Amino acid sequence: MATTTPLTPPDQRGKPPPIPSGALWWAVCSAAALGLAACSSLVPHRVWGTAAGAGYLAAALLASRGRSPRTAGAVAVTGSVLLPLLWLLAVDRAQLEVRVVARSAGLLLAEGTPYLQHPVVPEDFNPYLPGMAVFGLPEAVAGPGPLTDPRLWMGAAFLAAFALALPAGARGGPL
Template identity: 55%
Template sequence: MTKNLERYVRHARRIRHERYVWAGCALVALGLALVSDLGPHRLWGVVAGTGYAVAAVLASGERSRPAARAVAVAGAVVVPLVSSVAAGLGQLEVAVVELSGRLLLATGSPYAADPAFVADFNPYLPGMAFFGVLPGDPRWWLGGVFVVALAAAGLYRTRLLACPLVALPVAVGGTDLPVVGLMCLGIVLAGQGRSGRAGLVLGVAAALKWTAWPALPVALALVAVRRGGLPSARYVAVALSTATAGVMPFALADPSGFYRSAIAFPLGLTDIASPAASPLPGHLLAVYVPGGRVIALALLTVGALLIGVSLLVRPPGTARAAAARLALGLGLAMTLMPSTRFGYLVYPLTLGALAYRMRQPRNTPAHPSTEATTA
């Protein structure tokens, strides 16, 4: 009798929890539709808000919970994505990737020779331009790589895909999605002792965007702890050669264009400012505090140094620990960057979800070889 009562209480709590989660997502989506001045975001907010609201209603019963999650994904991802692509609506990143692909085919460089507007700057590394070369809207490929990489990493989570921080960029165009997906896969491969494959995957991610580069030393520390010197050397050789092959030929072919778009523009060293200006601590410091940009950059540097020291003093011994360490470091970085946006929080969210997914069962001692098998 007591066990049945306990099961009922746990069941009721799960239902209430999930129902409130979808209701909260509905409020976030509808709130974005009201406050945003971007058409793609307003469209997503209305459609996703409706889907989340229906999911909240369906989540009231145990048998309806899978249906609720399916409705949340359909309402927050599938319908807005198809509608936005059909209507030709997308945020600026989509146009930037498409332009970089056209420039790559026409000139051999993904960077504009004389950028005059925000849309002319390509702040990504050369590998991102290949999403603009592939046929169709880049969003199909950006989201596809993200989903496939997470599936390969063993992160099957409908609720993660339906989360607003993930669903919004999938629908309107998010260049961070394939990067963080490959980072998750690379960490898992490193935890499994597949140093060469981990280096290849993370090298590809590093050729897409600067935000992938912090994963390289974290994965190296993990490989070094688990496998030792030779696999570590193999990992470094594969990762650096892959990243170099994806970046250096284009940087050398057009060094001024590469510097202006991929280095100076993200650092705020050009006459045209980056539109990344979400009210996170780093941006608020840079805007409202005298000398705030220097303070934010100093805090960012201190955070990076502390994470680096932690890798030397207490390197991660499991893929779960590495994912958690990377999530912490990127979470600090994304909140302290002077030019930042809420969308960057998809990095700590996804990596944190990966770490949670690989948590050890209760009353079961953690052991590296066990995680390498189950990760």
């Protein structure tokens, strides 16, 4: 017989811990991002760290002046996601992972598999499941460019999945 008794005793149930927010949270995020920018030897990491650090710092200033959390969050997302992405697209720089996804799509179209038969150096190895090659298909079909970059298509898939998940999260109960 199955039990319907909750596993957590009533006296131990409570509200979930608060999600960190406010000026201090954004300042910590800014310090972490700027630390990465200062310590990394990879150009995409330095670009992201610098832009994100500035965006998070601006969000901290807005939060400390009483602006809404949504406003601070929008500024943080702009600095940590949109600005570095647009900059890296404009100067045609990407992390190795982006090139791996693009190459795997080309291999999928040409050879029927997203994997090199005999990888020699680490850059030849594709650690992703075959479905990741889908994000490189626009570049494999239409050639490299800002609109065919796999990062845009990965971002679009994330936003679509997030939009589909929002109604489920708004219900407040178990899925």
